[in-house]
Amino acid sequence: MNRFRRTLLIAVPYLWLLLFFLAPFIIVVKISLSDTAIAQPPYVPVFDPALGWAGLKDFLSALDLESYVWLTQDSLYINAFLESLKIALISTSLCLLVAFPLALGIARTSPKRRPVLLMMVILPFWTSFLIRVYAWIGILRSEGFLNQFLQWTGVISEPLAIINTPVAVYVGIVYSYLPFMVLPIYATLEKMDGSLLEAAIDLGCSRTSAFWRITLPLAAPGIIAGCFLVFIPAMGEFVIPDLLGGTGTLMMGKTLWSEFFSNRDWPVASAVAIVLLLFLVVPIVAFQRMLERQQEAAR
């Protein structure tokens, strides 16, 4: 009885994963191995259990890697992939540069004021992501708030072209994912015993060298976690490059969208999705490993 209950308890999350992660994943893999067709759904073959064993055989033999081959033949996909990689790396670095001082600042203020500051970091999450990205259009476009302000102060005479450039995409990603970088870094810094820095200074460090030798290495787990949390979604980001980056910015997410909705080429779109996933599995697994190691060290 007890064993049965335990099995049931473990089975529930597994069933959940099976139903909502593995099943859709297998469907996407299957579509990526199919061929496009003008039909409903827009690909062949379609599995029909009524045809029995022979039907399954025919079905399997109709699957091929054509879509994946296609990805390597058109430079569009490679370019989109490299562009995504570049944008994700640059925006992760920018995010780190902005988030670290922020997290350090919050961790160093008095414990009474910290909740308010943390609240301000999290607060934007309370409004829709889409609305916030639209708001940036209002700020960045040529007659937007930023240009008007800069022209009013006389810093520039002509409006800056920011919207529909990669710069706007960086701004959008850094803004949207900043909390994912700030929070893990803050968590490691906040745990840090203040007497460690005093001990370093007592042993002859200057304040700057104490920062490099103590604060930074101890914040490393938070920094790595934050980088993963920003890099992984940024790689597949669609909304931000679409709304802020204009037509010139080709990222994987956007390519995927146009394959699905404009070209109605579901197999190639699925292949793009699978390749992106395989590429991201490496950092995700590395991230999991790191978390495990951290938990061991903490024990």
Add this chain to the structure above:
Amino acid sequence: MNQQAQVSDRQPGPAARPSGGPTKVFAPWTEADAKPLVEFVDVRKVFGDFTAVNGVSLKIYPREFFALLGPSGCGKTTLLRMLAGFETPTSGKILLDGQDISGIPANRRPINMMFQSYALFPHLSVAANIAFGLKRSALPRQEIAGRTEEMLQLVQMTQFAHRKPHQLSGGQRQRVALARALAKNPKLLLLDEPLGALDAKLREQTQFELMNIQEKLGTTFVIVTHDQEEAMTVSSRIGLMSHGSLAQVATPPQIYENPVSRFVADFIGDVNIIEGKSGGVIARDGEEFVEFHRPGDESVFVARASEPVAPQTDCCLAVRPEKIAVTREKPADAANALTGHVHDIAYVGNLSTYHVRLADGSIVKAQEANRRRIANREITWEDEVWLSWTPGAGVVLAR
């Protein structure tokens, strides 16, 4: 450290015996020409509107093991942190070797500190922790390695050199912290409650290790503690603090036998405080004593005075429980005697403490060693008993 090493180390301690000459007691504070290593001159520290340290003047001599003792929040840590350079005095100055160190930042003072939490760097190994301070100096690499090895041996942590702090026990961490603070061979080592996190057994053992290491190296130690037994065990002198100022600075026997105030008498060990008025000064056997009267009691008590007390001042008589004898009959020639009823007997194996209620309702404690089995004890609850003590046993305190 094994017992053998402890014994052999303690005998020829460099602090106790300066080279050549006859054996001399280590007491530089009694010598007029001794130069202090550290001198506090009327140091005050104010946080906002709170005075944490209030006019401390103190001299600490080379090779001393000085204990700062006091209740929680009395300013011990603040005093230590000013010495280390983490806080600046609001007024007054601190001299090291006769030089004002107010302008020298913490990282350039020849002073190292062992933190209460140990503050070991969690991402560095034991050896790297110990070498941390050495690497910040201009020493050649070879020398750093040698010195690190030496320190590992001193605290017997050689086989744990490559472990990380989280893989060590509390006692081992404490030793690494000590080795790290000593590695740069500081003129002065500050220890803020270094044994606070250890259990009683380990604590006692570690106290002796600390004393051995201090004697071996001859470094001046200033230790903060709120455990009076620990302070009595390890230190050459104790500075007892109360509300930001020093209540008394003296050697452990002096502070126990000759407290200067009620606070000191009460803080160090167990004491009976009997209220009353002082009388005249009398001489007995070539020593000076003070007479003492209890209200509503015509008998005269005789006790020492650690400071002169004018006649007819309100004061108290402080007597340690272990100096009071308990008898059924009135002792014939006792200098001080009181009678009462046994209210309670606290038995702790080797000792019994008799709580005796006097006629006015106050309780006086008397402690006796249990030389006989408890069944043979002749005094029991509600018995009428006499308490007596010698003139030298009590101290009259005006403060």
